[in-house]
Amino acid sequence: MDNREARDNVASSLAAHSTTSFVRDRITWLGYFGLAFYAFLQATLGPIMPFLRAELDLNYTIAALHLSAFAVGMIAAGMSADLLAARLGRKWVFWGGAAGAMAGMIALTFGESPVMTIAAALAGGWIGSYMLVMIQAILSDHHGANRAIPLTESNVMAMLFAACAPLVVSATQQVGLGWRWTYGVGLLMFITLALVFGHAPIPENAPHDAAKSTQERAAIGKNAKLPRLFWYSFVVIFLSVSMEWTIGFWGADFLERAVGLERGTAVGLMTVYFFAMLLGRFAGSRLTRSADVSRLLVMACVLVLIGFPLFWLSPIPALNLIGLFVTGLGIANLFPLTLSVASGAAAKVAPMLANRASARVAFGAGAAILITPQISGAVADQIGISGAFAITGVIAVVTMGIVILANREAGR
Template sequence: MATQKIDFKKTAPVLLTFIVMGFVDIVGVSTGYVQKDFNLSDTLAQFLPFMVFIWFFVFSIPVGVIQDKIGKKRMMNTGLLITFIGLIIPFINYSFVSVLIAFIGIGIGNTIIQVAANPLLQEVIFKEKLSSFLSLSQFIKAITSLLGPIIATYAALTYSDWRWVFIVYAGVTLLSILWLYVTNIEENIKSEKPASFRSCMKLLTNKFVLPMVIAIFLIVGADVGMNSNIQGFLMKLQGLSLEEASYGISIYFTALMISRFSGAILLQFLKPKVFLTITTTLALVGMILIIVSSSPTMAKAAIFIVGLGAGNLFPIIFSIAINKMPSRANEISGLLVMAIVGGALLPPIMGFVNTHVGVLGSLLILVLCFAYMFLIPFISSNNEE
C-alpha cells in the first residue's frame, strides 16, 4: 500500500465478506435439526459438515491459481454468488438430499470466499496491522456464528421452522455482493511469478509452510468438531434437550466473538507467537473442564473457556504465514484454505469414535488438535529468514 492510512470505505465491504464467511458455521446447528428431522445416526449426521468442508480440499488451490489471474475482488464476488444460491435451496425445498446440495453450494462458495478474503484484506490494510485486523475480521465472523443458532432456535420455537435463518443469511449475502461490486479496490500486491498448481504444491516442501498447513487442518477440524458436537456433548453428558443444548453453540460462539475482539486489541501489543501460546493453553484448560464437568452449568462454562482460547488460533496462524511470504500470499492462502478440509474430515472421525468408543473419545481428539498448536512458535522461530 502507498499510505499507512486505512481507507474504511474500502475496508468496510471487505470486512462484510467475513460476516458471509461465518454463514458456513450454520452447519453446526443445522446438524442437530437435520438429524432430528430425518432420524439420522450420529455417524451419518456428521457427514453434513463433511459435505461443506470437503470442497476446501478440492477447490482451494485451483481458486488460488485462478485468483492470481482474475483478481481477488472478482474471485470474492463469485464465491458470494455461489453462497447465495446455496442458502436459498433449503427454504425452497427441504429434504435430506436438498440439504446436502445446499451445503455443497455453501461449501464451494465459502471455499472461494476464504481463499480471497485474507489476501483482499491484505490489499486494504498495511502489514503491521494485519494480525490485528485478521482477528477483528474473525470477530466479525464470530458475530454471525453466534447469531446463527439463536436465529435458528428462535425460528424453530416461534414459527416451527428453523430454516428462516437461511433467508436472513441470503439477504446479507446479496448486500455484500452489491457493496463489494461498486467498491473500487486497487490490487497492488502481485505474485513474483504467475501462480500454478505446481508452485502451490511445491510450497508444501517448505519446512515453515507445511506445519502451518497442518495447524490450520487441525484447528479448523477442532472448531467444526466443537461446533457440530456441542449439542451432543450436552445432551449425552448432561442430559439436556436438543433445544436447550443448542444454546451451548451460542455460548461457544459468544466466547469466540469476545476472544477475537480482545485479540484484535491485544495483538496491537503482544507478539503473535506469545499470544498463540497463551490462547492454546486456555483452550486446553477448557477441554479438560468439559471432560470433568459435573453439572450443565460447569459444562457450559467450560465450553465458553474453550471458545476464549480457540478464537484467535486461526487468524494468528494465517497472519504468521502470509506475513512471512507476502508475495506468495495467493498460493499460501490457497494451501491454508485447502487445509480447512480438516473441518470435513475430523467431525466424521469424531462421530465414529463417539458411536464406538464414547463421547470422551471424541473429546480426546479435540485435546490432541489443540495440543499441536504449542509446536507452532518453535517451528516459526526455527525458520526465521
C-alpha cells in the same frame, strides 16, 4: 477492468501501506462484511437441520453429510482458488463466490431429496469458499505487516454473524414464515453487500509487487514455494479448526451424556463456548496492536491446555462449564493469528503467493471440518463421548508443540 479502476486499485493499496498505522478503509470493510456474510450462511446448516430432517425423513448420518459436503467444497476451493484468481482476477472470484454461496443455499431450500440438498450444500461450500480465500488474501496483502489486526477483527465479525444464524432460523420458524426464509435474510445481506461495496476497488496484488509486469508476477508466483513456516502454520490451522469444530459439534452431547445435564439445558449452555469464542477474538483483535503474534499464540495454547482438561475431566458441572469457557477463549484466536503468520510467511517469499497461501489455508480448514468431528463421532460410538474427547486433548498438546516449532522457525 478498465485503466481507471486499475489505477484506483494500486493507489488505494499504496495508501494503505504508506504508513505503519492501521486504517479501516473501504477494502477492509468489504472484507469484514464479506466474511460475516459467508460465516452466516455456513452457520445456518446446523440450525436448519432438524427441520430438514423432519421434512425429508433423514437419519443422522445423512443429515451430517450436508456439513461434510460443504467441507468438501471448501477443500476443492482451497485447491483451485489461486489458479482461478490468476485467470479471472480477484474481483471476479470474490463476487462470483458470494453469488455462488447464496445460490447454493437457496437451491438447498428447493431440494426435495437428500441428493439435491447435499449437492446444493456442496455447491455453496465450493463456490462460496472462493470468496473466503479472496478475503483472506486481500486483507493480508492490503495491510501488509499489520495483517494480524484485520484478520482477527474480520473473524470477530464472522463469529458475531454466525452466532446470529440460529436466532434467525428460530425467529423465521416461530413467526410462521418457515426456516427457508432464513435465506431471504441471507439474500438481503448479499444485495446490501453488492450495493454498498460493488464498486469498491479490489487490488490484485500487494502494492510493492504492483510495479512488476504481469509476466514477471506470474513467473515468480509459479516458481516460488511456500516456506517451512507456512507449513508449520498450516498444521496448526488444521489442528485448531479440528478442536474448534469437534467441541462445537459434539459439546452438547458431552454435556448431556458425560456431565449429566438435561438435553435442552446442554444445548443452551453451549452458548458459553460460542460467547467465549466471540469474546476471545475481540480481545485478540485488540492485543495484536501491541503484542507479538508468536507470544499471543503461545498464550492461546496455554488457555486451551488449562481449560480443556477442566471441561473434559471435572466431576462438577460448574467446573465443566468454566473449562468450556476458558477453552473457547483460547481456541478463538488460534485460527486468525496462525492465518496471519501463514500469510506473512508466504508474502516474504513472494507477494504473488498470497492467493495460494489463502487457498491452502481454506483446504486445511475444510479438511479439518470434514475429518476430525467424524472420527470423534465414530470413536464415541465405540467407547463413549467422554473417551472420544481424548482425541481433542491429544490435539491440544500437539498444537502447542507445533506452535513452539513455528515460533522457532519464525525467529531464524
